[in-house]
Amino acid sequence: MNLSKRIALTSSIILVFYFFTVMVFLWSTKVSREIVNELQSVIRSQYLVYDISQQLKELNTRLKVLEAVASAQDKKELDENEQGDLLKSIVSIGDDLNILRVTAGSELSSQISGIELTDELLKQWTALINHAEETGQPVQIYSLAAFGYEFDNTETELTRNGFALRGLSSELNTEIEEAETQINRVSLLVFCVSALIALLLIYFLIRYTTKSLAQLRLGTREWSKGNLAHRIWVGGKGDLAQLAESFNAMAEELDATMEQAHEERQRANEANQAKSGFLANMSHELRTPMNAIIGYSEMLLEDIEDGEELDPEDVQADLGKIHSAGKHLLGLINEVLDLAKVESGKMGVYNESADLKKLVTDVTTTVQPMVINYENTLDTIFEFDDSEIFTDVTKFRQVLMNLLSNAAKFTRKGKITVKARRFIEEETDFVAISVADTGIGMTPEQLDKVFDEFTQADDSTTREFGGTGLGLAICKKFAELMNGRIDVESTPGEGTCFTFVVPAIAENTEDDDAQEEATGDNNVVQIEGLAKVLVIDDDETSRQLSKRILSKRGYSVITADGGAAGIELACEQTPDIIVLDILMPGMDGWQVLEKLREIPETADIPIIMQSMLSERELGLSLGADDYLTKPVDKSDLPNAVRKLLPELKLDEGVLIIEQGTTLLDLLNQAQGEEPFETSQTADLEDAEKWMADRRFGIILVGKHSEMDAVSKFMGNVRRSEDYGDIPMILLNSIELESMDADQLLSFIRIHQDPEEDQNQD
């Protein structure tokens, strides 16, 4: 029960008892008043009976006197005065008698004897006197004497009442005393009971409250001491129990929060320690090869300084060591950078279609020399039908390469088995590549740490097998990045099996396509006349990606899905730039490149080659203008395209003819490392004057209301011997507002060559 209910109940019970007390008081007052009233009427009746009997006695005496006087005087009748006096006395007694009747009430009256007798006597007397008055005959005195006997009777009766009434009054007195005692008892009882119950109720109320408050106090004290596991117990379902419950809930939450904070702090500490540990390891790992590099190079320097005759073979051996230590260092740095990139979330995933069989075969072929070197054999088993996968090929290859070279490194005269299969798990198509070896294996303790950074199964392994201890850490991170995993099983002395599992068809991540999709197509600002780019790529995804990236920058993009189609399109449309993939079925990129360079129409078109193959040198030597290795970054392709657009000739100054400052503003935004001068006017005469004064590198014509005059002016300039060679670009029909500075520059670069411009017209 809650506190307010308890208080309300207690108060109402006390009120009920108070009410009882009041009732008892009223009842007792009523009872005593009734008895007192009765007593009063008894006393008054007593007095009246006495009075009546006295009056009767007096009347009788008077009658007797009258009789005596009458007999002495021999008078036989009452005179009128005497008659009136008698009647008055009789009436007075009758009145008293009536008062007595009223006072005593019917009940008491019946107990008082003699009333009827008196009444009768008075009636007789009255009748006698009245008769006398009516008849006019005076009352005979003897007739009065006849009443003597009856009077005596009456008086006796009345006198007897005195005793009876006295007895009655004393009886009533006793009754009053008894009633009082009774009332006192009842009142006392009621008071005691109510007081007891009130006290009990108040006691329980106070006890409950105090106990609950004590529990709350205890609880808060425990909590403030840090014992958050403490729980307050308050029985029932009352307010305080609820309060306790909320306190408990608060404590629980506080406990959870504290726990969480504690865990977070611990995690932060661990992360910090891991970071320090990583840094220490890094320092150690970098210093070790550095020691060899510096040491050997100092030795060689000393040799040269000492002018000693150097044995080329010795020098070569030492330089080899410097070289190998340097390579090791570079590998380490690259791996650390990879790790850092993954950890900072900057490592993107670039998915593309690939042939699983081919991919695995490529890697096994690459590691074959290493396998043979340690006298191992390598078996490859393919257990799948569909060889097409969509994944981040570079990372896939790197992981596989790492697992395979580990297997080769840690196995001597053994067998390495690579098994590739596909399976469906929770509706996702997975590729699993397991690399099993019969090498040295690992203990459970070593297995636990196998994916940690800078850990190798044993320090001695580094000495014997080389490596940085980062490879598997990176593999694991890559696998996770690709929504996959790497599992490992091993038995010391028997061999190890790593299994690399990734989705066969990767979902495009926000990193690459999704984001492009969201912002790309909708916001494409196609600017008529901005460079036209031809993308030749057999892979749909890759082709569309290139198209989207370039379209987004405002270039018009045409695409071809194969070499032959690409060449045809290039001849037809003479694009400004060609982006060319190398690995294509039928005619590959190299052949297309060769062909394009042979055809006169396309011989001068800049070509950007992009491929997974790192053949930059070869590409450039065969006539490509730029070479990008896939996966290309979002900005790589547009940057490469921009670099290959004709060079800007702004350094001699730009003359801008426009109303408003749209062009001027855009150009000012484009001011880069090599600033150029801009002169802007809407007045054609001014323009002519300026041109006479100095030479401009380029003339840009923007929005102008008097286009006829502008056209005439442009015609004059074109024909002029002095300025006819200055590139002049009319931009008034271009949506300048939707262009950014980069796009304007690209546009200028495309159109600044008057000849090309004419070609396009």
Add this chain to the structure above:
Amino acid sequence: MTRILIVEDNEMNRDMLSRRLKRKGFEVEVAVDGQQGVDMATASMPDIVLMDMSLPIKDGWAATKELRRNEATASLKIIALTAHAMDGDRQKAMKAGCDDYDTKPIDLKRLLGKIEAFL
């Protein structure tokens, strides 16, 4: 002739350092792990031990402690020579019982200075 024992597991570093010290006129012995280091030091009692710390089988700290515990080798001059160059690494080496501490990559002049100081 001053005899120096190099305890170093990295082949290149071992080769480089031993050659450079030999050129400076020291007699050089090499051990490739901590246990071999302890054994050789006990057997040949070199004037100076250059002790790498990250060693297989028995690391440099443990090897140094063992040499210090053994009465015969307790007074050997041991210089920690390690790529562990973070805060506290010096203390750690000194606590293990090394007489001095130097970091890799080796500054030969500095290292020679430290060696000279013990001779």
